[in-house]
Amino acid sequence: xxxxxxxxxxxxxxxxxxxxxxxxxxxxxxxxxxxxxxxxxxxxxxxxxxxxxxxxxxxxxxxxxxxxxxxxxxxxxxxxxxxxxxxxxxxxxxxxxxxxxxxxxxxxxxxxxxxxxxxxxxxxxxxxxxxxxxxxxxxxxxxxxxxxxxxxxxxxxxxxxxxxxxxxxxxxxxxxxxxxxxxxxxxxxxxxxxxxxxxxxxxxxxxxxxxxxxxxxxxxxxxxxxxxxxxxxxxxxxxxxxxxxxxxxxxxxxxxxxxxxxxxxxxxxxxxxxxxxxxxxxxxxxxxxxxxxxxxxxxxxxxxxxxxxxxxxxxxxxxxxxxxxxxxxxxxxxxxxxxxxxxxxxxxxxxxxxxxxxxxxxxxxxxxxxxxxxxxxxxxxxxxxxxxxxxxxxxxxxxxxxxxxxxxxxxxxxxxxxxxxxxxxxxxxxxxxxxxxxxxxxxxxxxxxxxxxxxxxxxxxxxxxxxxxxxxxxxxxxxxxxxxxxxxxxxxxxxxxxxxxxxxxxxxxxxxxxxxxxxxxxxxxxxxxxxxxxxxxxxxxxxxxxxxxxxxxxxxxxxxxxxxxxxxxxxxxxxxxxxxxxxxxxxxxxxxxxxxxxxxxxxxxxxxxxxxxxxxxxxxxxxxxxxxxxxxxxxxxxxxxxxxxxxxxxxxxxxxxxxxxxxxxxxxxxxxxxxxxxxxxxxxxxxxxxxxxxxxxxxxxxxxxxxxxxxxxxxxxxxxxxxxxxxxxxxxxxxxxxxxxxxxxxxxxxxxxx
Numbered sequence: 063x064x065x066x067x068x069x070x071x072x073x074x075x076x077x078x079x080x081x082x083x084x085x086x087x088x089x090x091x092x093x094x095x096x097x098x099x100x101x102x103x104x105x106x107x108x109x110x111x112x113x114x115x116x117x118x119x120x121x122x123x124x125x126x127x128x129x130x131x132x133x134x135x136x137x138x139x140x141x142x143x144x145x146x147x148x149x150x151x152x153x154x155x156x157x158x159x160x161x162x163x164x165x166x167x168x169x170x171x172x173x174x175x176x177x178x179x180x181x182x183x184x185x186x187x188x189x190x191x192x193x194x195x196x197x198x199x200x201x202x203x204x205x206x207x208x209x210x211x212x213x214x215x216x217x218x219x220x221x222x223x224x225x226x227x228x229x230x231x232x233x234x235x236x237x238x239x240x241x242x243x244x245x246x247x248x249x250x251x252x253x254x255x256x257x258x259x260x261x262x263x264x265x266x267x268x269x270x271x272x273x274x275x276x277x278x279x280x281x282x283x284x285x286x287x288x289x290x291x292x293x294x295x296x297x298x299x300x301x302x303x304x305x306x307x308x309x310x311x312x313x314x315x316x317x318x319x320x321x322x323x324x325x326x327x328x329x330x331x332x333x334x335x336x337x338x339x340x341x342x343x344x345x346x347x348x349x350x351x352x353x354x355x356x357x358x359x360x361x362x363x364x365x366x367x368x369x370x371x372x373x374x375x376x377x378x379x380x381x382x383x384x385x386x387x388x389x390x391x392x393x394x395x396x397x398x399x400x401x402x403x404x405x406x407x408x409x410x411x412x413x414x415x416x417x418x419x420x421x422x423x424x425x426x427x428x429x430x431x432x433x434x435x436x437x438x439x440x441x442x443x444x445x446x447x448x449x450x451x452x453x454x455x456x457x458x459x460x461x462x463x464x465x466x467x468x469x470x471x472x473x474x475x476x477x478x479x480x481x482x483x484x485x486x487x488x489x490x491x492x493x494x495x496x497x498x499x500x501x502x503x504x505x506x507x508x509x510x511x512x513x514x515x516x517x518x519x520x521x522x523x524x525x526x527x528x529x530x531x532x533x534x535x536x537x538x539x540x541x542x543x544x545x546x547x548x549x550x551x552x553x554x555x556x557x558x559x560x561x562x563x564x565x566x567x568x569x570x571x572x573x574x575x576x577x578x579x580x581x582x583x584x585x586x587x588x589x590x591x592x593x594x595x596x597x598x599x600x601x602x603x604x605x606x607x608x609x610x611x612x613x614x615x616x617x618x619x620x621x622x623x624x625x626x627x628x629x630x631x632x633x634x635x636x637x638x639x640x641x642x643x644x645x646x647x648x649x650x651x652x653x654x655x656x657x658x659x660x661x662x663x664x665x666x667x668x669x670x671x672x673x674x675x676x677x678x679x680x681x682x683x684x685x686x687x688x689x690x691x692x693x694x695x696x697x698x699x700x701x702x703x704x705x706x707x708x709x710x711x712x713x714x715x716x717x718x719x720x721x722x723x724x725x726x727x728x729x730x731x732x733x734x735x736x737x738x739x740x741x742x743x744x745x746x747x748x749x750x751x752x753x754x755x756x757x758x759x760x761x762x763x764x765x766x767x768x769x770x771x772x773x774x775x776x777x778x779x780x781x782x783x784x785x786x787x788x789x790x791x792x793x794x795x796x797x798x799x800x801x802x803x804x805x806x807x808x809x810x811x812x813x814x815x816x
Contacts, residue, residue, distance in 0.1 A: 094276050097123040097260075098306040099145040105153050106146070108241045110205075110232035112155045120144040120155070123302075126264065127277030129294055131602065131636070137273035139237070141264050147307060152244050156183050158264060160237035167267035167683050168203035169712040172747040173776070174221065177201065177208045178293060179683040179712075181267045183240055186212070186295050188259025189251035190353065190439055192475055193299040195395070196259065197249060201229045203238050204715050205750050213395025214505070215479075216296035217402065222384075223391045225249075226779045226813075229750075247315045247815070250393075250438050253352045260304035263295035267683040270638045276302035280595075281511070281556045299479050299510065315349025318814040319780070323363050325807035331800065345389065345811075354438035354445070359389050362421070362430040363809070378656055382409030382577065383418060390417040393437035396446035397471050399485045399501055400517060400576075401548050401563050404587070409579055411565060412546060414499050414519055415487050416577035420450050420467045428462065429453040444483075446471040454492075463491040467575050479507040485519075489574035495523045497574035513552040520545045521572050546571045548585075559591040566616055583622060586612045605632035605642070621668075624649040638681040646673040650698065659763075662733040664698050671696030685712055700730035718745045737763040751776040765794040780813030 098121050106114035123143040128135050144155040158181070160166060166181045177200045178184065184200040194215060200208040207229055211220040225248040231240040251258070262275040274295060282297045295301075321343050328336040343361035350356050364387045385391065394417070403410040421430045433450035448469040455462040468490070473483035482504045490496035501519030508514075521544050548565030569582035589609040596604050607629040613622040625648045632642040649670050656664045673695030680688045687710035694703050709721040724739040739761055746754040755772045773785040786807045793799040 094300065095123070095125070095302040096257075096305060097121050097143075097145070097302070099147050099152070099304055100306065101309070102146045102148060105148045105151055105243065106155070106241060108153070108228050108230050108243045110230040110239055110241055112144070112157060112239050112241065116146050116153070117144050117155050120146050123262070123275050126262075126273040126275055128271065128273050129278050129280065130272040131270065131597075133280040134277065137264075138269065138271060139266055139273075141262070141273065141275070143262050143275060145304060147310070149310065150246050152246065152307070154185060154242040154244075156240045156242075156262070156264075158183065158237045158239070160266070162268070163233055163235065163237055165268040166203055166233065166238060169683075169715055169718070170202060171204040171206045171715040171750055172718070172745055172753050173206070173750065173774075174208050174224070175206055175718075175747075176682065177206050178265055179267065180204075180265075181238070182265050184263040184265075184293060184295055185242065186259070186261040186263070186298065186301055187244075187249070187304075188298050188301055189249050189255075191252070191255045191257060191259050191303075192439075193259060193301075193479055194475065194481070195444075196296070196298045196301075197225070198293075198296065199225070199227060199242065199244065201231065201240055201242065203231050203233060203240075205229050205231050205240075207750060211391075211393065211395060212296045212298060213398065214481075215298050216292050218395035218398045219292060219296070220391050220394045222386055222388075223394075224388070228779065246310050247317070247349070250349070250353050250355055251310075252439065253310065257303040257305040258307060259298055259301040261295050261301040263293060270636070270681070276300060279556070281554055297510075310352075315347075315352075315355075316816050317347040317780070318816070319345040319347075319811050320814075321345070321363070321809060321811040323807060323809040325805055327803065327805035329803055331802065350436070351438070351440075354436065354440060355393070357389065357433075357435040357437075359430065359433040362389060362433060364388075364421075364427065385417050387417075387421075389433060389435070390420070393435075393446065396437055396444050396473070397448070397469055397485075399471065399483070399503060399519070401565055402515070402550055402561075404561070404563070404589075410577060411563075411579050411585055412548075412567065412573070413577040414485050414501055414573050415469045415471075415575055419489070419575050419577075421452055423455060423462055426455065428455050431464075442475050444471075444473040444475075444481075463494060465489060465491045469575065479505075481505050487573065487575040497572060498522050498524065499573045499576065511554055514550070515552075516547070516549045518545065518547040519571070519573075521570075523572075544568060544570045544572075557592060557594050559589070559593070561589050563587040568616060580613060580622075582616045583613045584616050584619075586610070600635050600637070601633055602636045603634045605634070606630050607632065621649060621651050623651065638683075640677075640679040642675075642677045644675040644677070646675060646693070646695070647671075648673070658698075658728070658730075659733070659735045659737075662728075662730060662735060664730065664732060669698045671698060673702070682710060686710070687712070697728055698730060700728065700734075702729075703727045716747055718747070719743060735763065737761070760793070760796070765792050767791040767793040767796070767799060778813070780815075782809075782811045784809040 100120045102116045104116065106116040124140060126137040126141045128137050140159050142157040146153050168180050170177050170180050180202040182200055182202045184198060186196050186198055188196040196212045198210045198212055209223060209225050211223045227244040227248055229240060229242045231238060264273045278294050278297060278300055282294050324340040326336050326338050341361065341363060343363055346358040348356045397415045399414040400412040421428050429452065431451045431453055436447040438445060450467045452465045454464045468488040470486045473481050475481050485501045487499045488496055499519060499521045501517060503517035504515065506514040546565065546567040550563045551561060553560045565585045567581050567583050571581055591605060591607040593603055593605045596602065609627050611625040614620060615622050625646065627644055627646045629642050629644040634640050651668045652664060652666045654666055658664055673693045675691060675693040677691040678688060689708040690706065692705045704726045707723045711719045720743040722741045727736040728734065741757060741759045743757045752775050758769045760767045768790045771787040775783045777783055788805045789801060790803045791799040791801050
């Protein structure tokens with residue numbers, strides 16, 4: 063018998079008895095610290111020395127509080143923060159006291175590296191003071207720069223965004239100091255806001271101590287760990303306030319970035335001359351208002367973008383690769399619509415808009431003729447509008463038609479932390495039927511510990527010039543649903559974390575401009591985690607976790623797949639090392655044959671199999687870091703041994719290496735196979751603005767071997783020179799390789815700010 067989604071999640075009614083502590087939340091916000099920025103006639107020289115005259119009259123923010131290892135108590139090493147500004151730039155000066163300066167960890171210098179593994183400073187700027195979204199800027203003693211866009215308090219994070227800002231740091235007898243300069247043109251903000259949300263996070267790596275200017279309770283990061291990308295400071299609603307930023311320059315904020323590119327490529331197997339090509343294009347950014355930005359691109363090329371990492375797929379469903387292209391990154395969180403993406407290492411269930419659908423086809427670049435994005439804030443609304451036109455592409459099987467992608471997104475803030483929103487998307491290939499999606503969503507946060515969310519979306523097809531009424535009717539059966547809808551609940555306490563996601567996706571729901579993992583399914587995904595604090599000996603905390611990923615066919619209610627993961631033993635050490643043991647029970651109901659590997663076909667049927675897993679994650683701030691997972695158990699009607707290992711060597715601030723190995727050994731009655739994916743990264747960082755990244759990847763099952771070498775020089779802020787070399791081989795045996803493609807490309811960009 064078919065069950066409804068409300069019946070599936072009815073148990074959540076029991077949880078609504080938790081008091082709605084909006085008053086408690088308001089009181090917590092009122093207790094947040096406040097400091098004022100000071101206007102100066104001339105900004106300080108950004109050299110890491112805080113003796114400049116500009117800092118003399120500035121207010122000092124101090125009294126940092128611990129988050130780890132003990133929350134709610136003063137930091138063992140104090141920190142002072144100062145803020146001054148001119149018409150065009152905001153300056154931050156931080157003094158990080160340390161009784162043992164020689165112990166300061168500073169191994170990262172590359173742009174967008176994992177600075178939070180070092181002794182580091184992270185600034186959070188909520189420029190609209192909406193207690194939801196923010197800019198994050200992080201640095202260390204080497205003057206490395208990492209930045210990100212934080213959406214919905216870290217629910218969506220865009221670390222690939224690169225803003226224009228400068229930094230300098232220096233070691234002192236009492237610790238270290240740092241100066242940061244952020245041009246006003248880098249930020250979008252509300253000029254009428256009396257204050258900004260503001261927080262500063264400091265991590266003392268050699269003590270594994272994390273502190274904040276606006277203190278954060280431990281429960282804001284129960285699911286995380288010191289060293290993870292989603293930082294506690296991203297809880298924007300708990301930031302303090304930065305006042306005094308009045309009269310900021312109201313320039314047009316026009317940025318013009320032309321680029322030129324040339325490349326030479328060849329297939330060494332063919333007796334042909336190398337193919338040379340050159341092109342040019344233009345990116346333009348205009349600050350329509352202080353809170354609204356228009357991005358335009360013409361003849362865009364992404365030759366400088368890093369290659370995707372190899373993945374192995376032993377499931378029946380699509381792989382998921384993150385977006386890396388600059389044009390789609392700024393304010394990307396505005397376009398986020400769908401259920402929460404809980405596990406970054408697994409694909410999401412649904413995204414109404416997924417920018418990798420635009421300009422990419424099975425890993426190949428599709429030429430982008432032009433694109434436009436309007437993103438930002440107007441009144442109480444978050445606004446995102448995107449339009450991109452792509453050219454056609456010849457493929458081995460057929461031709462890919464030119465396409466036009468359109469997305470419009472609106473979100474309205476409600477109360478202190480809640481919101482409602484809507485989205486419309488369209489994918490309209492030339493001469494073919496256009497696919498359209500429309501949806502509504504909401505997020506309700508009655509207290510800092512509770513979140514309720516939900517969405518509803520529908521898709522449809524309109525006939526193109528070459529589509530017949532018969533074909534259009536065949537595409538969308540009249541008795542099939544075209545909707546997707548869901549609900550999610552989160553509770554995050556001091557030791558207990560609970561969440562539940564539930565969705566129904568009807569058979570003919572199809573977001574052609576988005577990502578869809580499965581259709582005609584009912585999906586339920588609960589998690590319960592108990593993480594009591596121990597603080598005994600070398601043990602900091604203990605964790606027990608139970609989670610389930612359940613899918614059933616929507617129209618029949620028949621089980622499709624179920625994964626139950628029980629981790630009764632997980633330990634976090636005082637050294638910030640983690641290890642965990644788990645037991646996984648899976649059920650798969652195949653209604654048709656499944657070719658898991660070439661020539662290895664699993665027949666239809668119901669399969670139940672169990673696996674034992676062991677995982678370890680060492681403190682990544684050390685010279686040597688390990689991340690690994692090993693699992694042994696059943697796989698359908700056979701067995702599987704799999705492993706995922708990563709070895710990081712932080713040799714110095716100039717040289718970093720990372721070795722990765724993913725292995726699967728499968729034995730089935732239908733046949734046996736093993737797949738090994740190997741990658742080796744070696745990164746050379748000469749200065750914070752000059753780096754050489756190399757990666758070699760090898761799939762021993764398919765024999766694919768490839769290398770990507772990328773030189774990146776930021777010769778002035780916002781302007782870049784890229785030199786990229788790619789080569790691919792067929793190598794069933796590494797001793798006997800045959801080159802299949804070779805390319806070198808040079809891309810030059812130049813930022814003009816009238």
